[in-house]
Each structure stands twice: as structure tokens, then as C-alpha cells.
Amino acid sequence: MAEAERLVDEHYLEVYRLALRLLRDRERAIDLTQEVFYRAIRGLPRFRGESTPRTWLYRITLNEARRRRRRPATVRLEAAATQADPTALTAEAALGHLDAERLHALITRLPLREREAIVLHYLQGLDVKETAATLGAPENTVKTWLFRGRARLREQWGAER
Amino acid sequence: MSRQASDDELDVLLARVRRATAGDAPPALRTVLRVGLAEPRTSGVTRALSLATLSVFALILGAFVAPLFAVTLATVWWILPIAGAAWIVVRAPS
Numbered sequence: 001m002a003e004a005e006r007l008v009d010e011h012y013l014e015v016y017r018l019a020l021r022l023l024r025d026r027e028r029a030i031d032l033t034q035e036v037f038y039r040a041i042r043g044l045p046r047f048r049g050e051s052t053p054r055t056w057l058y059r060i061t062l063n064e065a066r067r068r069r070r071r072p073a074t075v076r077l078e079a080a081a082t083q084a085d086p087t088a089l090t091a092e093a094a095l096g097h098l099d100a101e102r103l104h105a106l107i108t109r110l111p112l113r114e115r116e117a118i119v120l121h122y123l124q125g126l127d128v129k130e131t132a133a134t135l136g137a138p139e140n141t142v143k144t145w146l147f148r149g150r151a152r153l154r155e156q157w158g159a160e161r
Numbered sequence: 162m163s164r165q166a167s168d169d170e171l172d173v174l175l176a177r178v179r180r181a182t183a184g185d186a187p188p189a190l191r192t193v194l195r196v197g198l199a200e201p202r203t204s205g206v207t208r209a210l211s212l213a214t215l216s217v218f219a220l221i222l223g224a225f226v227a228p229l230f231a232v233t234l235a236t237v238w239w240i241l242p243i244a245g246a247a248w249i250v251v252r253a254p255s
């Protein structure tokens with residue numbers, strides 16, 4: 001039980017953020033986080049430490065998010081942004097948030113592997129090696145996904161302006 | 162004519178998305194997760210046993226109780242109207 005509590009305490013926030021970044025919806029991110037830890041705690045006796053707990057939890061999160069993504073997401077980034085920084089927004093900051101929201105929407109429309117690689121690497125802050133371990137793919141493949149994802153984002157960002 | 166974002170612009174935008182989604186989780190989430198740890202989990206064995214118990218009850222009900230009830234009712238059904246009539250006679254004001 002102590003191990004499970006430690007797992008929750010150390011990782012719930014990053015799992016929640018990953019869920020939010022994948023789903024773009026606070027309520028669904030909360031729900032996903034609960035599901036991830038429920039599954040993780042049940043699977044804890046079988047966790048043999050072949051990967052780090054974080055990588056393991058991220059994999060569960062990605063799998064569960066893939067399963068849930070069939071339902072359409074609603075845009076609720078503003079709420080998360082307000083919570084991140086409760087100070088009043090200046091006009092410039094508001095525009096920045098709108099840009100962030102737009103790019104986040106574009107990210108969630110990327111092909112699956114590119115989207116997950118972009119989210120893990122650029123938003124979640126994992127290096128390429130950790131991203132590759134989480135996605136279960138070779139590093140060079142992940143680099144290709146990142147490159148393609150970035151190219152697609154640059155292109156779509158311009159196309160929608 | 163649309164213009165693609167440059168690599169630098171994209172980096173700035175990605176950093177914005179990262180910041181915008183780096184907020185704290187709802188305060189209750191951690192509590193909910195920890196409470197969830199304390200709740201008894203239903204193991205596979207428990208679920209299988211529950212299912213087996215339910216099946217046995219259904220079999221007993223279908224194989225013994227229901228036919229027995231039906232036979233009893235078919236045998237003594239005439240008692241019911243007689244008992245009803247007797248009750249009415251007893252309760253009727255004289």
C-alpha cells in the first residue's frame with residue numbers, strides 16, 4: 001500500500017498533465033488519471049521494473065487515451081491556462097493563449113504516433129530516449145515522427161492563418 | 162497566400178502550449194486517488210466466485226424451487242378460493 005501511495009504522490013500530477021495534453025479536456029483528463037492509477041495499482045504486483053515507473057504510467061496513459069479518443073474532445077484549454085496562472089490576462093497574454101489553444105488543437109489532429117511523440121517530447125518534456133522508451137519505438141523512428149509532426153504543424157499553422 | 166510557421170515560431174508556440182497546460186491538477190484529485198487505493202479491489206478470483214455463486218442460485222431456482230412452487234400451486238389451488246370464501250363468511254357481519 002505504501003508503494004501505491006508513493007506512486008500516486010510522485011506521479012499523479014504529471015499523469016494528469018499528460019492526460020490533459022492528449023485529450024484537451026479537464027474533466028476527461030481527471031477521469032483518465034483515475035483510470036490510469038486504478039490500472040496501475042492493479043498491475044503493480046506484475047511491474048518488474050524493466051522501465052521506470054514514469055514510463056510505465058505514461059504507457060498506460062497513452063493506451064487508455066487512444067481508447068478514449070474516439071469521442072470528440074471539447075476545447076477547455078482556457079480553463080487550464082487560467083488555473084496555471086490565475087492573474088488577470090493582458091491582451092497580449094490572451095492572444096498568446098489563443099495561439100496556444102490553436103496549436104494544441106492542431107497537435108491533437110496529428111496522426112497518432114506524431115501526436116504522441118510531440119506531446120511527450122515537447123509538452124511533457126521527455127528527451128528522445130525517454131520518448132522512444134515510452135512509445136516502444138527506436139529513437140530514430142521517434143525522431144522521424146517528431147520531424148514529420150513539426151513539419152505538419154508548421155504547414156497547418158500557416159494554412160489556417 | 163499562407164505562410165508556414167518557422168521552426169523558431171513553432172518552438173515558441175509549443176512552449177506556450179506547454180505552459181498553458183502545466184497547471185496544477187484539481188486539489189481533490191490526489192485525495193480521490195489515495196482514497197481509491199484504500200478501497201477493496203475485486204480480484205479476478207472474487208469475480209469468478211461471485212459469478213459461480215450466482216449461476217448455482219439460478220440453477221437451484223430454475224431446477225427445484227420454481228417447479229416445486231408450480232406443483233404445489235397446481236395441487237392446492239382450490240384451497241385459495243375456499244380460504245377466501247371462509248374469510249369473507251367469518252368477517253361478514255351477522
